Amino acid sequence: MGSVLDTRSLNRATLARQLLLSRAELSAEDAVAHLLGLQAQNVKPPYFQLHARLRGFRPAALAELMESRKVVRMVTMRSTIHTHTAHDALTLRPLVQAARDREVGAFRKGLAGVDLERLGELARAFVEAEPRTMGEIREELLTHWPDADPQSLSVAARCRLPLVQVTPRGVWGRSGQVRLTTLEQWLGRPPAEAPPAHAVDEAVLRYLGAFGPASVKDMQTWAGLTRLREAFERLRPRLTVFRDENGVELFDLPDAPRPDAGTPAPPRFLPEFDNLLLSHADRTRVIPADLKGRTWTGNQAHRTLLVDGFVAGLWRWEDEASLTVELFGRVSKGEKERIVAEGERMIAEMGAPAESAETAEAADSDDSDRTSAAGRRPSVRFGSIHG
Template identity: 75%
Template sequence: MASTTNPVLGTRALNRATLARQLLLRRAEMSAADAVGHLLGLQAQNVTPPYYQLHARLAGFRPEELAGLMESRDVVRMVTMRSTLHTHTARDALTLRPLVQPARDREVGAFRKGLTGVDLDRLKARSRAFVEAEPRTMGEIREELLREWPAADPQSLSVAARCLLPLVQVTPRGVWGRSGGVRLTTVERWLGEEPEPGRAQPVDEVVLRYLGAFGPASVKDMQTWAGLTRLREAFERLRPRLSAFRDENGVELFDLPDAPRPDPDTPAPPRFLPEFDNLLLSHADRSRVVAPEIRGRTWTGNQAHRTLLVDGFVAGLWRVDEGEGAGDGAGEGTRLIVELFGTHTRTRKEEIEAEGHELLAAMAGGAGSVRFGSIHG
């Protein structure tokens, strides 16, 4: 728990600070590569979300910019934090994955029953040689491993290969308008690097970067973002360099001393966020962006909906009809459907509509219409 002498940051203060770090209070004049690095990667379980994340955050962003970075291998798609796919800069791909490797090793342990008799070191070596000869599908990797361990559980073999090796999805997967099936190779082979033991970014450096992108935050918040445990020691080492606060529940929060913490009444424009946006997944306590009364409305089963921020908080859902994410010029027939939670003023709805038209112009190939209604209609 925090010291009672630490300043208290209310929900709106946390909201505005986090939006500022996330480049969501105003669009940043920043390159896509710099933004991906600043944000420590973009959640990328689906192909198009990284593009929509950058559109919400960067002035003048066009999908072709990130697509070009994918094709030049300056950014890559791979499993890192929370065992989920992220789009990372090349440097972070090489150094963040080793940092979270202990969590991936534990994940393999959960499938150990299906790996009876399997030498994991040999599995790792065989998988590496197979995918470095040429990019492979997961099905091909599984079949290759079954040749040596036919009695093993096929899914467990796939999980072991995915967890033990830093596999990237090679292009055209992830390229706007061109995305194909998933084929995998190691990050080192894709980037022309040699494997280096101990290459992980120092954990203290990552703590500072996390606070710069998601702070103010608790130890538990960062552990939720990274999918790691036992980070308290790093925060304590850094304590002399950090500012300490507490939230309204008394939880201790850390932050960079000079990081922006705007006035809680700072205006926050509407923003359309894709499914699995980092903003909604990177804190243990999400009340800074998701009000308790709407918890659960942004998900159906295991699938996240696309969300709308109004005054900095999740206030609705959205979808695009016709040509969604294709980057192929959907034209006049494109419709943005917006489902609002609660009631909103006419002025607020006009702001949402204007932001929606900007989304359609940049991401759906041109003009279209914005309609308020149910996304399930």
């Protein structure tokens, strides 16, 4: 049957894999690889995800990877934009192609009479001539199928082709319209032809390394895929099996960290759409059941605060030197002080689009007298986000 892991044990194991129990001594590229990508619906969240997880992280580290094409922004898991290493973009995008094909099927009414094979060829030639906006792609395709639904044409192009957002989009401190070209054009090498069984198995093992212990449904939620049970069964002899308190079977890597449930978990400020909150079917390992729905409004995720490893509040920038925290419940005076210290650290190191040399130097020490990149003492206040 496998031994039972309670919620706190699952929480600490997941935080350890997510590099959130203590900041890791990893390069930005290695961290992006370990985490199988960073949710990147908005431009800045990947930078804040790494700041919460890596010791000494500076935005320039990820920005340089973007500009050197060692990491890319593209649609992969759950049909959402992720920042992936070049290697993972080439291997994970084919893994989710079946889901992207199903997504096109949902728009078939607007694609009546459209030859999808030809659409892919035309869109590829258009974006490989030079990077294009989605509006430009749509207008080009409408010249060939004027009676088709414009949005459906856009969806078909995005799903049929592995399109990446080219820089300067996604580079810290710079701005740029979303322009797209193919992954192979941007990297100079093609993605895998098809995901063989060993590629699926490798993805399962890596998912467990970053998000485990986890159920089959958990991974399917993360990937936006179905029918992964077969891969887990192939790997069962190599895995350790547990159960959660509801009897759900959880798989894990035998040697993966599973810290004691009492291991301290420091406060962490997470950006909107952090994968920690999106990559399990059962999210109570991070989001208490009574707070379900508090981290979203409509389809927009809020920035969240972890206290003792669990979602305990929201936060927002007021300006480059201050932020407001809304707690969902009471915390101790000591915990409040730790929240303030972590918030001040984040403001000092991440509060402006580009950091000064003075700020970067001061931020190397946890005990430094921090000054924000705006030149003012960081300020963390407790109040209401929505009030």
